[in-house]
Amino acid sequence: MTLADSTKSQKSSLKQLLSDQMRNIAPIFTLIILVLFFAVQSPVFFSVANLLNILSNASITGIIAVGLTFVILTGEIDLSVAALANAIGITMAFFTIQPDYVNIATIPLPGLICIVLTLASALALGAVTAFGVTKIGIPSFIMTLAMMQIANGVSALLVRGQIAYTFPDLITLLGAGKIFGLRWSIIVCSLLLLFAHLVLTYTRFGRYVFMVGGNREAAEYSGVNVKMIIGAVMIISAMCSGLAGMLGVAYFGSAQQNGFDDFLLTAISAVVVGGTSLFGGRGGIGNTIIGLLVLGVLNNGLDLIQIDSFLKILIRGLILLAALVINVYAQKLKEGGAEG
C-alpha cells in the first residue's frame, strides 16, 4: 500500500465514520451551540433553578418519547400518543373523587385500584391499536389517527367540558411532588429512559426492534415475529403515553379536554431531532435524550432572552426543519456509504 492509498483510505474511513455518526453528532453539536448561546445571552440560564426547570419541563414529554422511540425504531408511527395521554389522565380523574365545584359524574375508587384500572385502560387502548395494525393490517399512520379520535372522544365524553382537579395521592406526588428539591417526574422519566435503554441495548427484544426497523424482510427471514414486535411497541407506546397522562394531569394541576394536544408534535420532534431515523432501525434512547434536551433548552432559552413573541415560533420551526434535514441527509449518507 502506497502513502497515497493509505491517506485515501484514512479519508474514506473518516468519511465513513462521519456519515455513520452524523445523526448522533449533529444533535449534540446543536445542543452545545444552544447551551453556549443562551448561557452568554442570559445570566439566569445556568442557575440550578433554571436547569431543573428545563428537566422538569421535558419530563412529561420524555415519558411519551420513550414509547415513541420504540415505535419509530420499528419504522412505524403513533399519532395517538397525546390524545391517549389526555384520555388516560381524564380516566384517572373519572375514578377519583372530585371537589364539589367540579361538575363531572365520577366513579370514585380507592387510589391504588384507580391507578391499576387506569393503567389497564391504557393497556386496552394500546392493544386495540396493536390489533388494528398487526391483525387487520391497517397502516399505523391511519390506525393511530383513528385511535387519536377515539381517545379524544373518550376525553370529551368523560369530562364534558368541565375540569377535574383531584387525582390519587401517589400520582399527585409523582407528578407534582419533589424530593430533595428534585421533581419526582424527572426521576420517573430518567428511570424509564434508563430502563428503555437497557431493554433496547441488551435484550433480544431490543435487537429485534432495531431489526424490524432496519430491514423488515431480513428480520422475517431470520425468524423474527415482526407482527409481535410491532404489536408490542404499540402497547409500550400506549403504556408510556398513559403514564405520561397520569403524571401530566397532576403536573399541570388539572385534567381537561384537549389538554395534551401539543405533546404529539413535541414528542415526535424530540425523538427525530435527537437523531432517531424516521425510517426506523437507527437511533435509540440516547438520541431521544439529546432531542429532549435540545427542545427543552431551546424553549427555555427563548423565554429567557428578549425576543419578539411572534419570532419564537418561527425559530422553533426552523430548528426543527434543520434537524429533519440532517436526519434525512444522514440517512442518505449512510445508504450511499453502504452502497459504495
Place this chain on the structure above:
Amino acid sequence: MSHDFDDINEIAKSRRDVFKLMGATAAAGAMFATAGFDPAMAQELKKAGRPLKAAMSNAGLQATWCAQGKQAAEAWAKLMNVEVTWFDGELSATKQRATIDNMATQKWDFVAIQTFGIGTLNDPIKRVIEAGTPVITMDTMMAPEGQLPIHTFIAPDNVMMGSVVADQVLKAMGGKGKIAMTQGALGHSGAQGRAKGFKQVLANYPNVELVDEQPADWDVTKVARIWDSLLTKHPDLKAGFFHNDDMALAADKVIKSKGMSGILLGGVDAMPPAVNAVLDGTMVATVRNPSCRIHGWSIAAGVAAVIAGEKPGKDIPNFILADGPVITKDNAAGHLWLQKNFLI
C-alpha cells in the same frame, strides 16, 4: 373631558400621535376618567419613577383579542414607565405552563396573566407569589377560588355580555321565531357565562324557540359545518347568537353562500371587524369584551402595587369588573375610535 379627546383626535394622525399629544400624565388621567375612575382616586396612581419590569401572558397571540390586549398593555406600559416581556400562551395549556415555568425563574416587579387552562399554572405562580411579586389575573380565573393569593382579578361579566346581546337580538326578532346559539368551548368559563346570560333573557320570550345550541369550540370551520346543516334543517331560522364574533361572521358567510339573507346575528367581543359588521348591518349587535381595559388596567394595578404599595384585599379589591358596552349602529363609530387608541 370628551371635548379634549375630540380635539386631540382631529390633530392626531395615528394612535401613537394621540399618546404623544396627550402626554403621559394627561393620558393616564384621561384614560382613568374614561375607565370610570374617580379622578381623586386616580391621583394616587403615579407613573413609575424607575423603570419596572413586568411579565405578561395571555391565552395566545393567534387570537386577535389577545394580540390587541398585548398592544394595549405595551401602550399603557410605555406611558407608565414599565418594560413588558411577553410569554405567549399559544392557545395551549401545556405550552403556557412551560413558558410560565420559564418566567417564574426570573425576577419581575409584577406579573399579569390570562390563563388558558384553569388550574394549570398554580405551581409556578405560587413560586412567583412566594417571592413577593404581585400577580394580576386577567379575564379568566387562574385557579378555583381560594387556591392562589393573587393581587387582583380583572375580568368582564360574561353573563351580562350574553344577556345584553341576547336582548338586542330577541327584540329585533320581534319576540317570536326560531333562534340558534352557537357556543364556544364548553369548558371555557366565558362560554358558560355567555350561555347563561343568553338563556336568562330567552326565558322572557316564550314565543322564541331555541332550535340548536351546539358548541363550535371557537372554531370557524366547525361553525360552517354546524350552520350548513342547521340552515338546511331550519330554513325559517330567524336569528343566531354566537359566543364570539368570529363565529358569527363565519355563519354569515354560510348564510350568504346559501343565497339566504335577513337572519339576525349577534356576537361577543366587538373586535373591529364585528363593529364594522354592525355598522354595515351584517350583525345586529355585539358586546365589547374590553381587551384594552383588562390588559391596560393590569399595568395600572401592577404599578400601583409596586410604587404605591397597594395591598390585595385592602387597597385593591379581589375583583375588578372590566365592563364593555353593547355595540349597535348608534355607538359603533365612537367605539372604533376608542379601540384604535387602546382605551376599551
